[in-house]
Amino acid sequence: MLVKGQVPHQESIVSIGLVLPVDKQTSIEIRDSVTNKDNRIETNEENLYKNGEIVPHIKFAPSTHHPIYSINPIRAGRGFHWEKQISITVEGNLEIKNQDGFLFVINHIPLEKYLACVATSEMSSECPPAFLESQTIAARSWLLAAAEQKHADLEIDACNDDCCQRYQGIENLSNSAIHAIEKTRGHVLIHNENICDTRYSKSCGGISENNENVWHDKPKPYLRAVLDEKDTNIPNLKSESDLKKWMNELPKSYCGPEFIPEKDLNNYLGNVDKSGNYFRWNVSFSQEDITKLISEKTGKTFDSILSLQPLERGISGRIIKIQIDGMENGKATHVILKSEYEIRRVLHPNFLFSSAFIIAANSTPNSPPSRFTFKGAGWGLGVGLCQIGALGMALKGHTTANILAHYFQSTELRKIYS
Ligand SMILES: [Zn+2]
Numbered sequence: 001m002l003v004k005g006q007v008p009h010q011e012s013i014v015s016i017g018l019v020l021p022v023d024k025q026t027s028i029e030i031r032d033s034v035t036n037k038d039n040r041i042e043t044n045e046e047n048l049y050k051n052g053e054i055v056p057h058i059k060f061a062p063s064t065h066h067p068i069y070s071i072n073p074i075r076a077g078r079g080f081h082w083e084k085q086i087s088i089t090v091e092g093n094l095e096i097k098n099q100d101g102f103l104f105v106i107n108h109i110p111l112e113k114y115l116a117c118v119a120t121s122e123m124s125s126e127c128p129p130a131f132l133e134s135q136t137i138a139a140r141s142w143l144l145a146a147a148e149q150k151h152a153d154l155e156i157d158a159c160n161d162d163c164c165q166r167y168q169g170i171e172n173l174s175n176s177a178i179h180a181i182e183k184t185r186g187h188v189l190i191h192n193e194n195i196c197d198t199r200y201s202k203s204c205g206g207i208s209e210n211n212e213n214v215w216h217d218k219p220k221p222y223l224r225a226v227l228d229e230k231d232t233n234i235p236n237l238k239s240e241s242d243l244k245k246w247m248n249e250l251p252k253s254y255c256g257p258e259f260i261p262e263k264d265l266n267n268y269l270g271n272v273d274k275s276g277n278y279f280r281w282n283v284s285f286s287q288e289d290i291t292k293l294i295s296e297k298t299g300k301t302f303d304s305i306l307s308l309q310p311l312e313r314g315i316s317g318r319i320i321k322i323q324i325d326g327m328e329n330g331k332a333t334h335v336i337l338k339s340e341y342e343i344r345r346v347l348h349p350n351f352l353f354s355s356a357f358i359i360a361a362n363s364t365p366n367s368p369p370s371r372f373t374f375k376g377a378g379w380g381l382g383v384g385l386c387q388i389g390a391l392g393m394a395l396k397g398h399t400t401a402n403i404l405a406h407y408f409q410s411t412e413l414r415k416i417y418s
């Protein structure tokens, strides 16, 4: 595993979880390209089986330079609205364990090979080189900074999915992607002699957000809110009327339709992303539906929802704290959601695109609102690099250095190994 706070001077081997114990998966097919053999791996509470035979632990590490495995199925988009079962092809070594009766599949792979796959899993390999290079430098820095290590208990550096960075194997690799990786080999962003914890998400919606407003952690100087256009003055979105104006105005953002028409966006998105309008979106619920939804997600038993009141917003308009007022068994009650993640989890059957939204309620005298409509901006938590914005900048001829300096201010681009 990578060690937090260390700047490596050579390429690392990273451990990526492809199937996690939390997936509760008990069987998988693995085709070994060296032997051309299909293997069926199964598990139950007692044992791990390879092609019907009990084995303690499985390692696929043939003595060849290019071991390739096709693996089916793998979960992509765990818990999000775009969740799918996919099959993937990976290089490197594979390790398979029985963890409490479920499969745990780990891919040990040289960092640069992993990054090539991340670049073309996060977005399509049709993206211009400056985008692929920026994305790769952000992905490399994030992994090497090891600031998150969400799966440290499993002793892996990251999982294969959106919770860490999207890794879907070598299938989407193109020459342009490989070239982008080679060109940026060993490059990371540095602040104060440390590798930066460079976050990114799909679309900021016009303004990115300060890291502490999303994770309640210490402010990081290179994860500040940025207006996603040439102009650098961030409008004040503290009042609901300013926000309404901003939502309806369609600012000239790099991630907006002025830079990338919606009809062209699909060509650039990763292959598990649904098409849709991410820069500005609408979600609407009837009184009955929102009552059922919020009850299910919070574990309360609301009879009706009376209002949704944002209590605190970040610079980008993202709601950080919201109060939900309603009736429960005939009595007035409320719940407060205290994070961007909770807000997105509770206020959508799957997961809301972002927490940057305004709320309109159809009021009817003496009864709860018949409908709640959210008008929102962006897709994702909105901290750090805006992927669709970086794409917009690259399409307009901005360089990799320009793009990284725009989203990650006060950083230095440095090559730490060759
Ligand atoms: Zn993860």
Ligand SMILES: [Zn+2]
Residues within 6 Å of the ligand: 203, 204, 205, 206, 207, 228, 253, 254, 255, 386, 388, 389
């Ligand atoms: Zn943006």
